Amino acid sequence: MRAAVADRPGPLHEVVTVQTVPEPGAPGPTELTVRMTATTANPSDAVTVSGAYPSRTTFPLVPGFEGVGVVEDVGRDVPGLTRDLVGRRVLPLGGPGCWQQRRTVDHSWCVPVPADLDDRTACFSYINPLTASLMVSRYCRNARSVAVTAATSAIAGHLAELLTEQFSLRPVGLVRGTPGSTVADPDRWAEVISTADPDWRSRLRSSAPGDTQGPDVILDCIGGPLGNDLVDALAPGGTLVLYGLLSGTPLAVDCFDGRGGTRVEMFRLRDTVHSAPRRDLPGLFAPVFDLQRRGLLHTPVSAATGLDGLPGLLASGVGVGSGRGKILIDPWV
Numbered sequence: 001m002r003a004a005v006a007d008r009p010g011p012l013h014e015v016v017t018v019q020t021v022p023e024p025g026a027p028g029p030t031e032l033t034v035r036m037t038a039t040t041a042n043p044s045d046a047v048t049v050s051g052a053y054p055s056r057t058t059f060p061l062v063p064g065f066e067g068v069g070v071v072e073d074v075g076r077d078v079p080g081l082t083r084d085l086v087g088r089r090v091l092p093l094g095g096p097g098c099w100q101q102r103r104t105v106d107h108s109w110c111v112p113v114p115a116d117l118d119d120r121t122a123c124f125s126y127i128n129p130l131t132a133s134l135m136v137s138r139y140c141r142n143a144r145s146v147a148v149t150a151a152t153s154a155i156a157g158h159l160a161e162l163l164t165e166q167f168s169l170r171p172v173g174l175v176r177g178t179p180g181s182t183v184a185d186p187d188r189w190a191e192v193i194s195t196a197d198p199d200w201r202s203r204l205r206s207s208a209p210g211d212t213q214g215p216d217v218i219l220d221c222i223g224g225p226l227g228n229d230l231v232d233a234l235a236p237g238g239t240l241v242l243y244g245l246l247s248g249t250p251l252a253v254d255c256f257d258g259r260g261g262t263r264v265e266m267f268r269l270r271d272t273v274h275s276a277p278r279r280d281l282p283g284l285f286a287p288v289f290d291l292q293r294r295g296l297l298h299t300p301v302s303a304a305t306g307l308d309g310l311p312g313l314l315a316s317g318v319g320v321g322s323g324r325g326k327i328l329i330d331p332w333v
């Protein structure tokens with residue numbers, strides 16, 4: 001079968017090649033064999049392939065944390081109800097491996113996909129929609145003002161949808177001012193501020209309504225040099241949630257000094273998914289699937305490809321960290 005493989009750690013576009021590899025063979029006693037039908041690429045794939053987590057990554061590695069597939073076979077000890085999944089679609093979670101035609105996964109990591117969600121939608125249900133859903137319910141429930149960095153990103157679009165739909169709260173977006181790069185749905189944002197504007201810090205502080213003195217919550221996936229300015233812009237007692245490191249640089253230590261009663265929280269989807277009892281995983285996805293059924297949490301696609309076209313797309317810079325939509329991969333084309 002065909003698979004996109006990273007033979008060594010490094011940038012995706014330098015180390016991923018498409019290869020013919022052995023079929024996975026019969027599933028282990030508690031495993032399912034999943035025939036992948038659609039998958040995609042995310043910044044988390046780039047970070048993992050870069051070698052950032054040596055203790056839990058071995059090479060060669062088939063990347064791909066996100067995708068959907070059809071159950072083809074079940075191991076002999078898979079429990080009764082799950083055995084009925086043969087022929088049904090699931091999201092195989094728990095680790096990378098979606099960039100291939102078939103994979104085996106422990107049955108407890110497979111989340112059934114509702115029949116009325118098409119592959120094009122289900123393929124993108126996990127990394128960004130679930131993260132956005134969890135962060136909004138965890139950190140924004142009582143917020144009067146929320147700011148979101150990298151507001152042109154796919155996940156920022158989801159955050160703005162969730163905040164407006166669930167809490168009638170339009171966030172303030174921060175962008176770095178890349179020419180031609182705009183937020184997906186301007187009506188869902190109270191204001192979009194470019195950090196290229198010399199006044200962006202004071203604009204952010206004064207963006208919060210009424211008597212508040214800055215955002216109560218800032219959801220940040222940039223990190224690095226922006227961190228201190230973001231902490232300074234928070235309302236007293238506010239929270240900076242760091243959930244990505246697109247700058248490539250960690251937050252400075254003094255961001256954590258608690259000035260003005262502020263705090264910094266780290267959010268990693270992996271921590272939630274890996275610490276939840278496996279039987280609870282379908283429940284985590286239920287609100288995401290419901291919103292997707294209503295046409296929300298839509299992910300724009302910048303390019304569709306088979307596995308063979310993937311290395312070329314990765315080299316062109318489309319789809320991973322570009323904010324202009326995701327790559328949709330059909331492993332069988």
Ligand SMILES: NC(=O)c1ccc[n+]([C@@H]2O[C@H](COP(=O)([O-])OP(=O)(O)OC[C@H]3O[C@@H](n4cnc5c(N)ncnc54)[C@H](OP(=O)(O)O)[C@@H]3O)[C@@H](O)[C@H]2O)c1
Binds near residue numbers: 153248
């Ligand atoms: N913690 C978690 O569990 C978790 C889960 C999901 C996603 N994430 C993180 O969320 C982030 C966004 O993911 P995505 O899939 O939504 O990305 P995406 O759609 O590819 O968009 C990336 C965006 O980041 C902006 N950007 C890239 N590098 C930047 C930099 N150095 N400074 C400022 N802006 C920069 C780009 O803005 P331009 O418009 O200027 O090009 C682009 O809009 C990533 O860091 C990802 O790792 C984390």
